[in-house]
Amino acid sequence: MKIPLPLENLCIAIYFRIILSAFVRKRVLIHLFQDFRRTFKTLGGQLKITKEIRDRIQHHALHDVSSVHYDRYDYNEEKLEAFLKWENKPKEIMDNN
Numbered sequence: 001m002k003i004p005l006p007l008e009n010l011c012i013a014i015y016f017r018i019i020l021s022a023f024v025r026k027r028v029l030i031h032l033f034q035d036f037r038r039t040f041k042t043l044g045g046q047l048k049i050t051k052e053i054r055d056r057i058q059h060h061a062l063h064d065v066s067s068v069h070y071d072r073y074d075y076n077e078e079k080l081e082a083f084l085k086w087e088n089k090p091k092e093i094m095d096n097n
Contacts, residue, residue: 011076012057015083019090043089049082057082 019036037058044054055062056075062068 011080011083015087018087022091022094040086044082044086047085047089049085053078053082 041054041058045051052062053075057079
């Protein structure tokens with residue numbers, strides 16, 4: 001029996017499955033995960049994904065008082081929207097190289 005994942009985990013799982021399958025099809029190895037994170041951060045900006053959402057996707061800590069104590073919203077809808085914007089970018093990069 002499969003246990004349903006929270007939306008955030010499901011988005012991340014789908015995202016990495018798409019990316020990794022593209023790399024496997026092209027027989028390209030991901031040498032450094034950090035490079036992949038950096039690429040997402042940079043190209044996500046080009047796709048108009050806000051820095052706040054990119055940081056939340058990468059689980060970068062937000063240290064302001066509002067984020068730490070008051071903001072309990074999970075931002076899953078915004079993260080999903082960002083993943084949908086991003087989903088074709090790695091394939092586009094692989095096809096152009």
